[in-house]
Amino acid sequence: MTSEALQKARDFEAQYGPHIPDSERPAFHATPTIGWMNDPNGFSFYKGECHLFYQYHPYSIEWGPMHWGHLKTKDFIHWERLPCALAPDEEYDASGCFSGGAVELPDGRQLLMYTGVQRHHNAEGFLEDVQTQCVAIGDGVDYEKWGDNPVLDGEDLPEGGSTIDFRDPKVWRDKDGTFYAVIGNRTGDGSGSILLYRGMEDFKGELVRVLDRSRNQYGRMWECPDFFQLDGRHIILTSPQDMTPIGLEFHAGNGTMCLMGSYDPEKGFTRERVQAIDYGLDFYAPQTLEAPDGRRIMIAWMQNWDTAGAKPFHCRWFGQMTLPRELSIEKGRLYQRPVREIEAYRHSPVIHHHILVSGETNLPGIQGRMLDMIVTVKPMSPGSYRWFRLHVAKDGRHDTIIRYKPDESTVKIDRCRSGLPRDIVNTRSFLVSPRDGEIKLRVVLDRFSVEVFVNDGEAAATAVIYTRQEADAITFEADGQVLVDVEKYDLAFDGED
Ligand code: FRU
Numbered sequence: 429m430t431s432e433a434l435q436k437a438r439d440f441e442a443q444y445g446p447h448i449p450d451s452e453r454p455a456f457h458a459t460p461t462i463g464w465m466n467d468p469n470g471f472s473f474y475k476g477e478c479h480l481f482y483q484y485h486p487y488s489i490e491w492g493p494m495h496w497g498h499l500k501t502k503d504f505i506h507w508e509r510l511p512c513a514l515a516p517d518e519e520y521d522a523s524g525c526f527s528g529g530a531v532e533l534p535d536g537r538q539l540l541m542y543t544g545v546q547r548h549h550n551a552e553g554f555l556e557d558v559q560t561q562c563v564a565i566g567d568g569v570d571y572e573k574w575g576d577n578p579v580l581d582g583e584d585l586p587e588g589g590s591t592i593d594f595r596d597p598k599v600w601r602d603k604d605g606t607f608y609a610v611i612g613n614r615t616g617d618g619s620g621s622i623l624l625y626r627g628m629e630d631f632k633g634e635l636v637r638v639l640d641r642s643r644n645q646y647g648r649m650w651e652c653p654d655f656f657q658l659d660g661r662h663i664i665l666t667s668p669q670d671m672t673p674i675g676l677e678f679h680a681g682n683g684t685m686c687l688m689g690s691y692d693p694e695k696g697f698t699r700e701r702v703q704a705i706d707y708g709l710d711f712y713a714p715q716t717l718e719a720p721d722g723r724r725i726m727i728a729w730m731q732n733w734d735t736a737g738a739k740p741f742h743c744r745w746f747g748q749m750t751l752p753r754e755l756s757i758e759k760g761r762l763y764q765r766p767v768r769e770i771e772a773y774r775h776s777p778v779i780h781h782h783i784l785v786s787g788e789t790n791l792p793g794i795q796g797r798m799l800d801m802i803v804t805v806k807p808m809s810p811g812s813y814r815w816f817r818l819h820v821a822k823d824g825r826h827d828t829i830i831r832y833k834p835d836e837s838t839v840k841i842d843r844c845r846s847g848l849p850r851d852i853v854n855t856r857s858f859l860v861s862p863r864d865g866e867i868k869l870r871v872v873l874d875r876f877s878v879e880v881f882v883n884d885g886e887a888a889a890t891a892v893i894y895t896r897q898e899a900d901a902i903t904f905e906a907d908g909q910v911l912v913d914v915e916k917y918d919l920a921f922d923g924e925d
Contacts, residue, residue, distance in 0.1 A: 430570070431517035437495050438511045441486050445509070448744045451897075454874040455798055455921045456773070457730065458507045458749040460497050462486050465747030466736075467596075467652060467713035468727045469496055470530030473720060474538045474568055477502060480727065480749070481513055481540070483527060489739060489746035494524035496542065500568075503769040504725065504752040506921070513564075513571055514542065520560060520578050523547035527652055527713065529599040531607070533565070539631075540564045540571055541609060543595035544578055558582075559594045561611065563631050579631040580611070586623065586638055588616030596652045597625075598715065609633055610653040612666065615641055620650025620668055639697050640664055640687055646702070647671040647683060652713040658724050659757040662691040665705060665726075667713050669733075676838065676858050677704050681734040682712055686762045703762060707858035708841050708880070708889030710735050711750065724755040725767060730877055730892055738850035740894040750890055751872060751879055759861075763885035766800070766872055774800055774917035783912045784808070785816075788905035794916050795900045797821060799873050801916040803904075805832065807865035813908030820873060821846060823899035828878055828891065834865040839882055839889065847894035860887055874919070 430438070445461040453459050463486040470481040477500050484497030496514035499507045514525045521544030528542030544562040547555055560578030564571040582591040593614040601607055608626050615621045621641035625633035642650060647668025654665040664687040671683040678685070684705040689698045705714060706728070714728035730750045739746055753764040778793035794801075805816045813834065819827040829842040840857040848854065860867065860882050870881040875897060880889045904912055 429572070431515060433517040434512060434515035437486050437515050441512060444744075452743075453745065454748055454876050456505045456770070456919065457751060457874050457877060458482070458499055458727075460484055460486070460745050460747060461509050462745055464489050464491055465497065465729070465745070465749075466491065466731070467527045467729050468715045468749055469527050469542065470540055471715040471727055472530045472532070472717050474530065474532050475536075476720070478504065478717070478719075479530060479538075479568065480507070481530065482749070484512065486512065489743055494526055494545075496525055496540070503772070504767045505769050505773060510569055513566075514540065518544070518573060518577065520544040520546060521562060523557065526559070527596040528561075529597055529609070529715070531599045531601055534605070537565050538568055538571075539599070540566070541597045541599045543597065557592050559591065561594075561597050561609075574631060576631070580625065580633060584625070584633075584635055585613065586615075586635060589621075589623070590614040593649045598652075598654045600656075607633070610639060610655045610664075612650050612653050614649050617644060619644040619648050620666070622650055622653040622655070622664060622666060624655070637696050640699055642668065646678070646685055652715065654714070654716050656716060656718070656724060658755055661688050661757050662697060663688055663757075663762070664697065665714055665716070679856065682732050684711060684714060684728070688757070688760075688762070701760065704858075705762065706888050706890050707856060708891045709843065709853065709856055710877075710892045711890045716755065725752045726755055726764065727752045730890055735852055735892070738848045738852050740847070741849060748876065748892070751874075753888070756885070759886070761886055764888050765881060765885040766870070766879070770800060770872070770919070773919045773921060775920050776918045778914070778916045780912070780914045783904075783914070784909060785904045785906045785912050786909045788819075788903050790901060790903045791914060794902050794914060796902070796916075796918055797873050797875055797897055797900045798919045799916055800919055801871050801873075801902075801914065803869045803871065804913040805867050805869070806911045807834065808909040808911060810865065813865070813906045813910045815907045816867070816910055817905040818869060818871070819901070819903045819905065820871065820878060821893055821895040821899050822901040822903060823896075826895045826899045828893050828895065830869060830871065830878075830880055832867045832869070834867075837862045839867070839869075839880070839887070841878070841880060841889045841891055843878070843891045843893050846891070847896065849894070856889065858887060858889065
């Protein structure tokens with residue numbers, strides 16, 4: 429049965445969503461039907477199609493009582509809108525249906541598992557959450573909340589686990605059909621941990637173990653965990669809050685982190701390596717799925733809580749998802765590349781080889797705001813340049829810069845002049861692996877964003893931009909002399925020009 433709160437959200441989005449013209453949105457990045465979007469939820473296959481739910485507040489472009497919005501796609505590029513899936517309409521989720529996952533049940537129905545939030549005044553009079561895990565079951569459009577919710581609560585926590593920060597279940601079925609979930613929590617030392625539960629088929633899982641924990645080393649609460657196998661390694665992804673900076677790897681505030689290691693059912697997870705997931709400005713709460721063809725694909729909120737205050741004027745939607753990315757482990761690192769499906773939308777290639785760049789120049793046929801471009805930069809001779817800059821979304825007053833410094837092996841993304849109406853952090857530098865002054869940058873532009881993939885995916889950096897669409901110049905600039913190869917494709921979509 430559709431509750432009054434859910435019906436109200438569905439009516440609202442059906443009435444006002446269609447008023448937003450396509451040209452006010454990105455062409456191929458997922459956005460909310462109307463209002464606010466944050467984390468991806470329930471990113472999974474159901475009946476052969478990829479479903480993507482999202483944290484949703486339809487009534488304003490600010491975070492509010494969380495609903496679940498709903499999209500689906502056949503190719504990760506073209507998104508079809510479905511009606512709002514969940515509204516906060518029960519006592520146990522009255523303050524919000526927070527993030528979670530989805531999985532197909534053996535009987536063909538779809539299970540959504542989410543965090544129900546109840547907010548109340550504690551003994552000192554402060555507002556405090558109680559977070560529990562809840563489920564809803566449906567057919568891919570309509571969902572019924574389980575009569576026995578919540579299915580996991582304070583009783584299911586390890587000793588010292590916090591009931592205030594117990595959220596974001598990611599649920600999956602193993603090859604042998606067993607259900608598992610990982611859930612973020614805070615331990616007795618106040619910092620984050622990830623809990624592994626098993627046997628969710630009767631929706632009441634049992635705690636297997638604490639999979640890994642921060643010990644106050646990598647931020648405090650660990651939000652939105654994910655856990656999977658990739659190229660022979662076990663991988664945990666999580667989004668820690670209140671990070672302290674570590675070199676160029678982690679910055680202060682909300683970050684993202686990939687923990688790489690091995691998992692033994694007896695001994696648990698052994699962490700061997702830690703890296704940031706995305707080195708740009710706008711990336712948080714990633715979630716992955718395993719596609720039917722075996723690819724591990726990740727999508728994330730293309731924002732960050734520290735950047736989400738900088739909204740363009742007059743927008744009727746806010747928040748978008750990254751381009752889904754294919755993951756792999758190469759040379760001991762997490763690699764990510766845009767899903768290959770994007771290549772079907774490429775047209776009008778423009779290719780330049782061995783162009784000498786010294787000072788700033790543009791190249792015939794290279795401009796645009798909706799494109800996929802690969803730029804390879806080589807020194808003329810060892811040490812022939814101090815830096816190389818790629819300027820995109822440029823006009824007389826604006827540009828977004830991707831800069832490489834060979835002596836430091838750093839890439840910097842700079843969106844100081846990219847139309848943001850607030851003075852927030854707008855630059856980020858990160859290390860790439862040295863290649864004798866050679867670097868390959870793949871840049872995907874979609875009206876309001878720049879996603880950069882370095883050296884075939886060894887590092888990614890993402891930034892939202894609000895530069896006016898007419899600013900579509902692209903230039904190449906070197907302090908010294910470089911040789912540049914450029915391969916540029918425009919991206920075209922039905923109903924879009
Ligand atoms: C992460 C997060 C989650 C929570 C959701 C609420 O961005 O804080 O931990 O479930 O957003 O919208």
